[in-house]
Amino acid sequence: MALSEKEVLAGLAEIVAEETGVDAAEVVGDKSFTDDLDIDSLSMMTIVTLAEEKFDVRIPDEEVKNLVTVGDAVAYITGAQS
Amino acid sequence: MTKVAITGLGMTTPLGGDVPSTWEAALDGRSGVRTLDNDWVEKYGLEVSFAGQVAVRPEEVLTRPEMKRMDPSAQMAIIATREAWANAGSPEVDPDRLGAAVSSGIGGVWTLLNAWDTLKEKGAARVLPLTVPMLMPNSPAAYVELEIGARAGAHAPVSACASGAEAIATGYRMILEGRADVVVAGGTEAATHPVTLASFGAMQALSRRNDDPAGASRPYDVTRDGFVMGEGSGIIVLESEEFAKARGARIYAYLAGVGLTSDAYHIAAPEPNGRGQARAMRLALESGGLSPQNVAHINAHATSTVVGDMIEARAIRSLLGAHADRTLLSATKSMMGHLLGGAGAVESILVIKAIQDRKAPPTINVTQPDPELEVDLVCDIPRAMPQGDVVGINNSFGFGGHNCALAFTNA
Numbered sequence: 001m002a003l004s005e006k007e008v009l010a011g012l013a014e015i016v017a018e019e020t021g022v023d024a025a026e027v028v029g030d031k032s033f034t035d036d037l038d039i040d041s042l043s044m045m046t047i048v049t050l051a052e053e054k055f056d057v058r059i060p061d062e063e064v065k066n067l068v069t070v071g072d073a074v075a076y077i078t079g080a081q082s
Numbered sequence: 083m084t085k086v087a088i089t090g091l092g093m094t095t096p097l098g099g100d101v102p103s104t105w106e107a108a109l110d111g112r113s114g115v116r117t118l119d120n121d122w123v124e125k126y127g128l129e130v131s132f133a134g135q136v137a138v139r140p141e142e143v144l145t146r147p148e149m150k151r152m153d154p155s156a157q158m159a160i161i162a163t164r165e166a167w168a169n170a171g172s173p174e175v176d177p178d179r180l181g182a183a184v185s186s187g188i189g190g191v192w193t194l195l196n197a198w199d200t201l202k203e204k205g206a207a208r209v210l211p212l213t214v215p216m217l218m219p220n221s222p223a224a225y226v227e228l229e230i231g232a233r234a235g236a237h238a239p240v241s242a243c244a245s246g247a248e249a250i251a252t253g254y255r256m257i258l259e260g261r262a263d264v265v266v267a268g269g270t271e272a273a274t275h276p277v278t279l280a281s282f283g284a285m286q287a288l289s290r291r292n293d294d295p296a297g298a299s300r301p302y303d304v305t306r307d308g309f310v311m312g313e314g315s316g317i318i319v320l321e322s323e324e325f326a327k328a329r330g331a332r333i334y335a336y337l338a339g340v341g342l343t344s345d346a347y348h349i350a351a352p353e354p355n356g357r358g359q360a361r362a363m364r365l366a367l368e369s370g371g372l373s374p375q376n377v378a379h380i381n382a383h384a385t386s387t388v389v390g391d392m393i394e395a396r397a398i399r400s401l402l403g404a405h406a407d408r409t410l411l412s413a414t415k416s417m418m419g420h421l422l423g424g425a426g427a428v429e430s431i432l433v434i435k436a437i438q439d440r441k442a443p444p445t446i447n448v449t450q451p452d453p454e455l456e457v458d459l460v461c462d463i464p465r466a467m468p469q470g471d472v473v474g475i476n477n478s479f480g481f482g483g484h485n486c487a488l489a490f491t492n493a
Contacts, residue, residue, distance in 0.1 A: 021147035045211040053208055 002081040008055065009074045015050045016070075019043060029071035037070075057081055086257050087326040087333045087493070090170025090319030091431050092162040092268075096312055096418040099138030100165050104428075105435050107417070108443040109464050113296035114418045115310050122276045130288045132295035133274045134312035134419030151212060152225055153190035154272030158315035158424070159222035163229055163266055170319040171331060173264055181234040181262035182227040183252040184317070185245040187423030187480065188273040190217030195277060222270050223249075226317070234262040240423075242480030243383075245269050246316060247426025247488055251340040253320045263325040268427035270315035279311060285350065289386060299420075300447035301384035301391050301413035302455050309385035312419030316427030318434070333493040335434045338473070339370025345483030352390055352479060356397030359383075362485035363401050363475055370473075370489050374402050377409050378472035379442045381429045383479045384413035385420045392454055394477065399456045410442035410465050411457045417446055426478035430488055433474040437492050440467040 003011070013027035022037050033039045039047070044067075048059050051073070057080040059067075067073040091101045096114025098104035107114070115134045123131045140157040141149055149157060163184075167173075193216040200208050215221060220238040227236035235256065239248045246269020253267030282288050289308040291298035299310040326333055341362040347353040367374060380398060384391050391413075399406045414432055415421075421428055436442050441464040448461045476488045 018146055019150055021145055042211050042215075049208060049210055053204070058207075 003055065003078070005074050005078045008077050009070070011054055012051060012070065012073060012077070015047055015054065019046055019050070027070050029069065029074070031070050032068055033070070051077060055081060084258055085323035086254050086337045087321050087323045088318050088335050088337060088434055089321050089326050089331040089333055090166040091334065091434065092164065092166030092169060093314065093316040093428050093431055094136050094138060094158050094161045095314040095421070095428055096134035096137055099143070101431060108414060108432060109441060111444045111446045111462055112417060113446065115295045115298060117295050126276050126280065128276060128279050129283050130279055130290055131292045132298065132310070134310060135274055136314050153193040153216045153221055155186045155190060155270045156216070156222040156225045158272055158313070159184050159268070159270035159317065160225055160229055162268060162270070162315040162317035163226050166266065166317040166319050167230060173321070173329060173331065175264045177231045177233040179234055179263040180230060180232040181253065181256045181265040182223055182230065182232040182236040183239070183249040183256065183265055183267040184223040184226045184270065185238040185240050185249040185423055186219060186222055186270050187240070187242045187245045188271060188278065189219040190221055191273050191275050191278060193217040195275065226266055230266055232266065241484035241486070242482055243420065243422050243425055244478040244480035244484040244486040245423035245426065246428070247430065247476060247478035247486040248342065248484070250318065250337065250427060250430055250488060251342060251486060254337050254340050257320055257322050263322050265320045266317060267320055268315065268317035269423045269425070271422040271424040272313045273422060274311055274313050282311065287387060297447050299386045299416045301382065301386045301416050301445060302395065302452050302459055303448045304450045304452050306386045306388060306391065308387055309415065310419035312421040314421050314424045314428060316424055316431050318427065318431060335437050335493055336491045337488060338372060338491040339366045339368065339489040341365030341369065341487040343485045345485065347483050350481045352393050353483065354393060356393040356400070358483060358485045359394055359397035359477065359479060360401045362487040363397070363477065366475065366487040366489040367473070370491070372473050372489060375405055376471070376473040377402060377405065377475055378467050379410045379412070379433065379436055379474040381433045381474070381476045382411055382413045383477040385415055392452060395455055395457050406457045409458060410460050410467060412443050412460045413445040414443055426476065426486060429478070430476045430490070433476045433490050436467060437472060437474045437490060440469065442467055
């Protein structure tokens with residue numbers, strides 16, 4: 001069953017917090033991964049790899065550059081489910 | 083000539099999570115070797131079911147993101163580095179004059195094999211992007227360099243079980259060559275993995291005393307039957323004496339000389355007469371302007387193997403002659419097992435502490451010394467070292483015929 005945007009956000013925040021040490025409460029819609037959360041490209045790729053597994057979705061490499069904010073990622077993952 | 087001072091010490095070992103707890107346990111003659119509680123021991127039919135694992139697990143000290151970004155070998159190096167750096171008073175030093183030299187004998191074996199499991203079970207898309215930066219042998223050196231902001235160079239001289247000592251020798255040279263004022267140097271190992279245990283077991287290098295883990299590492303005892311796997315890290319802060327004195331640093335001891343040789347004999351066995359080992363010790367003394375008669379204490383490489391222990395004992399006898407009867411020899415792997423790439427650094431710290439406290443730590447589990455042993459082995463309880471100027475040597479030898487001796491003197 002597909003998860004809601006709220007559920008995806010919670011799951012994504014958990015991954016980001018675990019991998020980078022950023023407070024999960026900071027991982028919200030309009031925050032930019034690079035500018036606001038200070039996440040480098042290697043960490044971003046790690047987050048993407050773990051998110052693909054957690055949400056059972058495929059995020060193509062060429063799509064990752066479009067995931068600028070947390071909201072972008074949540075929307076993409078939610079839409080990509082099943 | 084520039085003198086190289088030691089101003090900071092840090093370690094995490096099977097005996098304790100830092101220098102004070104490890105040193106106290108070592109003087110007490112405790113063992114850090116235990117039966118492994120991992121399910122893989124039985125699952126894969128390992129013939130050896132024990133090891134010396136770190137007394138304080140890295141997850142008790144580091145954050146979750148730190149744990150995930152570093153192989154266990156780098157995690158332990160960072161824990162030891164933080165202790166050593168704080169212990170040195172967090173020196174203020176121009177980053178361009180600050181170096182790092184940290185190595186491991188085996189490297190990121192957990193990271194590599196976990197990634198291999200992921201690849202086989204879940205496919206290439208699930209292999210994590212940090213796999214290579216975590217498994218590369220220079221990873222601990224690189225993380226230490228990042229931790230302290232070292233820009234004078236970061237090195238990882240790899241020489242199996244001599245790695246940690248050789249890294250300290252590298253740091254020493256960086257200071258003598260004028261490349262750095264301060265160098266954070268040492269070794270680390272976290273290879274208590276079923277593949278490593280099975281592989282050392284296949285060489286018949288490991289003790290199989292499964293019914294008595296704490297008694298298994300028994301260097302120089304007639305019933306010794308192999309080494310015991312250990313893990314952990316030792317890190318020291320080296321400084322030019324001038325720099326250390328200018329900032330008012332406490333000086334524990336000096337690294338007065340280093341000796342490096344190679345056997346060109348066999349990929350795993352030491353040369354039977356110990357010529358390369360004796361020459362490494364001699365070079366360490368000569369480079370520091372010291373004489374064999376100055377040597378008060380040696381922390382032996384002595385891993386508890388049938389062949390290796392006596393080769394080193396003969397090398398020591400050949401170097402010191404009758405003075406070997408008055409040199410306190412300690413084989414501290416009896417208490418914590420063999421930390422492989424971490425051994426040379428951890429044991430160097432034990433030499434430095436021995437010089438500072440004038441106490442040679444004990445060798446435990448020696449119930450019947452090898453009858454051919456012609457050295458003064460410190461057994462069961464610590465022995466007092468002479469006052470005045472003394473030299474303590476740490477020996478570290480590695481598969482491949484790498485021999486490294488470090489000669490320390492009092493402050």
